[in-house]
Amino acid sequence: EAGVVQSPRYKIIEKKQPVAFWCNPISGHNTLYWYRQNLGQGPELLIRYENEEAVDDSQLPKDRFSAERLKGVDSTLKIQPAELGDSAVYLCASSLDSDRFPVGTEAFFGQGTRLTVV
Amino acid sequence: QKEVEQNSGPLSVPEGAIASLNCTYSDRVSQSFFWYRQYSGKSPELIMSIYSNGDKEDGRFTAQLNKASQYVSLLIRDSQPSDSATYLCAVRTGMTTDSWGKFQFGAGTQVVVTP
Numbered sequence: 001e002a003g004v005v006q007s008p009r010y011k012i013i014e015k016k017q018p019v020a021f022w023c024n025p026i027s028g029h030n031t032l033y034w035y036r037q038n039l040g041q042g043p044e045l046l047i048r049y050e051n052e053e054a055v056d057d058s059q060l061p062k063d064r065f066s067a068e069r070l071k072g073v074d075s076t077l078k079i080q081p082a083e084l085g086d087s088a089v090y091l092c093a094s095s096l097d098s099d100r101f102p103v104g105t106e107a108f109f110g111q112g113t114r115l116t117v118v
Numbered sequence: 119q120k121e122v123e124q125n126s127g128p129l130s131v132p133e134g135a136i137a138s139l140n141c142t143y144s145d146r147v148s149q150s151f152f153w154y155r156q157y158s159g160k161s162p163e164l165i166m167s168i169y170s171n172g173d174k175e176d177g178r179f180t181a182q183l184n185k186a187s188q189y190v191s192l193l194i195r196d197s198q199p200s201d202s203a204t205y206l207c208a209v210r211t212g213m214t215t216d217s218w219g220k221f222q223f224g225a226g227t228q229v230v231v232t233p
Contacts (some may be wrong), residue, residue, distance in 0.1 A: 031218065040205055042122075042223035043162065056212075056220050091161055097218040103149040103169055104210040104218040109161040 003095035007090050012116045014050050019078035021113045025094030032069055033089040033107060043091055049075065082117045089114050120143060122209050124224035131231050137194040139227050141207030150210035151183055151190045157203045166192065197231045204228045
């Protein structure tokens with residue numbers, strides 16, 4: 001079974017330029033997460049989707065970040081314009097959640113996209 | 119106060135010894151708890167999940183959960199140099215009747231196993 005797939009793996013852009021990240025979750029997983037991880041810190045949630053609905057985007061800097069998950073499968077995270085402080089690893093994760101297991105199941109991560117803004 | 123707290127380390131452990139990692143969380147209604155291992159430059163990899171009070175063993179790993187104390191721990195027995203990594207504690211918080219809740223991560227504990 002294929003895992004969570006992210007692209008690109010690495011991206012270097014100049015500040016003020018736009019950038020987009022793509023994520024394909026594990027087949028059948030209904031919950032999708034975007035996290036940002038800075039060096040030496042744990043992942044920080046940016047946005048969480050349950051199917052195509054963004055159920056938690058409270059930590060997403062909405063002035064420059066946007067995300068979409070069309071048809072409840074693939075997702076794209078965009079930054080426009082990028083700032084130097086956006087340099088980080090952007091992680092996508094997915095989980096299969098069901099009413100049959102109401103406590104919530106584990107999440108699996110993609111390889112991440114390392115963004116460097118210069 | 120952070121929702122999930124871990125000692126940052128580094129935790130230095132001789133090869134063959136037991137590594138003990140601790141994690142506390144603030145959301146009392148949390149019901150799902152996870153340990154992830156993250157090698158330098160790699161993404162987090164799930165190694166254990168635990169949902170009920172008590173111990174859960176999987177190979178050399180044992181997770182312990184105490185919901186009353188809001189505490190979860192991970193023991194690594196017979197530590198190997200390949201266990202050298204950062205271990206992230208994750209708690210699923212904010213669960214409601216309409217939502218399964220989000221994963222909150224601690225900052226991670228770096229473990230260094232010395233030969």
